[in-house]
Structures are given as C-alpha cells and as structure tokens.
Amino acid sequence: MHKIEVDAKIDVLSLNKRYAKENREFFRKNNILVINVMGAIGSGKTLLIEKTIDSLGYKIGAILGDVVCKADYDRISKHKVKAKAINTGKECHLDAHLVNHVIDEFDDVDILFIENVGNLICPVDFDLGEDIRVVMVSVTEGDDVVAKHPEIFRIADVIIINKVGLAKFVGANVEKMFNDAKDLNPKAKIIRMDLKEGIGFDEWLDLVNSYVSRHNREG
C-alpha cells in the first residue's frame, strides 16, 4: 500500500510473479480467457462486466476486488453468474495471491473477468495471470486523466474512454484523451464508449469475441 524500502518491494513483487505464473497455468489448463479490468472509481467497470455478461453466450465468471463491501459483487451476482468478492482491506490493488485463493471455483468458465480496485496507480505492478488488460476511464474524470497516469495506459491491451455522452456537460475533450492514449500506447485498442447510450459497446463485444476465438485457436 505505501512507500517501502526497496528490498521489501522486490520481495512483494517476486512473490506476486510466482503466484501470477501459477494462476496463468491454472487458466491455461482449464482454457479460460482472463480479462483484468482496471480503472478509477466510477469509471464504469462493473457496468461493463454486467452488460457483457448479458450480451454474450459464454459461461462467464467474475472476481470483484474492492477495499471494503460487496456492492459490485451484489450487482454482478444478480446476473446469475459465478462471482466472488475479494475485499483488500486497505490495499489499493488486487495481487496474484489474493486471486489465487479463489480461482479454483472458476475452473468451468469460458471467460473470467477480474475487476480490480478502483484507481489508476496501484494495480500497474501486479500481474494477476490475466490474458487481457483493460483500462477504463471516463470523461468525467477530466480530459487530462490519461496523460496524468501514463504507466497504467502503457500496460493496457484495451483502453476504454467511457461516458463520452457526458463530455459536453463536463467540458472534456474526448479526442485529446484518445490521442493521449494513442501516444502512450500505439498498440492498444482504444474505444470511445458510453455504456448508458450504447456507444462503443458493439466494438467491445466484437473485441471480446475475437479474443475468445484467438484464445481457443492458441489454447
């Protein structure tokens, strides 16, 4: 959680690496596509997972990370999929060990979503064993939010700029956000989205479908 001596940090990260490897072996053995969804508070992570569950025919599971309480878990559970909450206490990110504790319950799903704790800083260093990293921001966070958090956008496979329908109300420049993302990470797929207005969601579903196909081919 907090600034620590270098030695301690290395230990934490090498321990994480070991568990991430173990998780990845488990997911591969059971042919599960794992998507780590990161992003700030209120950027729309839970709603993205809910709508994806309702729109795709795959067997989906979800791990919901949060500092306290099970609000996101309650929302996902209503969609009749296997879900598990991980409360991190004071920790600002999930780690591979915490995830490792619960993955056994998901051995029969096609896609496992892992919703990380809501912030754009701490999840960066922690590989959870996932295949795909999604970083989600919303225009209401200010159109400088991408430029201000370069590390997390650099490690993303998919960058979602959500709530574009609200840009005019909050005076945010969506194209600046798009270009900042593109500059930081030219390889990432960048989607302009508004989940409440349905913008960009089909593009997201197509992408998930393509990941599943590729995953099954390479499986």
Add this chain to the structure above:
Amino acid sequence: MHKIEVDAKIDVLSLNKRYAKENREFFRKNNILVINVMGAIGSGKTLLIEKTIDSLGYKIGAILGDVVCKADYDRISKHKVKAKAINTGKECHLDAHLVNHVIDEFDDVDILFIENVGNLICPVDFDLGEDIRVVMVSVTEGDDVVAKHPEIFRIADVIIINKVGLAKFVGANVEKMFNDAKDLNPKAKIIRMDLKEGIGFDEWLDLVNSYVSRHNREG
C-alpha cells in the same frame, strides 16, 4: 504503494509520524493554516483550490501532489501564488517526508493547500502535519463511492460532494451520498457542491474563513 510485511509498514508509518510532527511545528511557528485536500481523480480538487485562491484575500500557497507531470501545478501557478509540485513517481499518496522537503518555501503564507494524489485509499494513513482534512468526491463517481471508501471519510473534517448539477445526468442520488457520509462521520462538515454552477462554494469560503479565525485565535 503495495502490500508489505507488517514490520516494514510500522517503520514507514512511524517515520511518517516523525516528519508530520516536524511539519506541524513548522506550520505552527509560522502561523500557517494547512488544508490537506484528498479525493479521487477528477473530483475537482484543483478547481476548488483555484477558485478559493481567487476568492479570498489571504496569502495562499499550494503543494500539488501527483504521480507524474505538473498539470495541476501549471493550473495553480497561473493564479500568481506560490506553488510547488511533488511528483510521487509510482506512489499513490503524499507522505510527510515529501512535504517536509518543500515547506521552507511557504513560511510566509496564511493558508497552505496540499492537494494529495488522486485516490480514496492510500492517503488515509499519512498525516502530513495538516490542520484540516478535506475529502472531495463527485457524483459522477457513482453514488456508492462514499460507502465503498469508509476509512477516508472517517478521518475527514470536511466532506465535499461535488458536481451535484450532474446528478440527474448520471443517475446519482446525492442524498444517499450525503447520508452515507453523515453515517460514517457525524462530526464532519458535509457540503453539497457544484463548482461550475457555483453551488456550495460560499458555504466552503465561510468555512475556510472560520478555520482561519479559529486558527489565529488559538495560534
């Protein structure tokens, strides 16, 4: 930044405590009211500080914490006040030591604002030597944002629920947020605000004035 062994954590926190005490002595000696402004990304922290600088006759200084870049610093500097950026690198909060490095430059101000790094988790444990703790959220973060981050609201003197004018567009229940804050911290002053529409700002200025008066009396 990340989960660490208990021993290391205790060391970090006792070191922080020592520097916080030193900062507090410096601020007291120079009769400076110090306000630590915490809150998620895009909640409106920088704008609050900018508008306060423009509205009050005090000599104001500002320390702007961010993981990288100086965007907030650039915004504040335009208001012709003494400002200093602290880039925390990968750290998700300011600590008393980082603040200690720069306070000498602010020995002649009446009010020093410290804008913390944008998230609702990590700044909780780190006393910077401030007098007043402000926690700022916006309705666009979702109306469950208060209930989901109890720790930071419990340590607040002032809780600001910003962007209430957008509540209707994002389907947020401001009263739920207000009541969640009240439940967590009955002693805190809670302000419903919309900085762009001018809502709640006078209430905030009155509060800052009352803090300055009290501070000078007790000085």
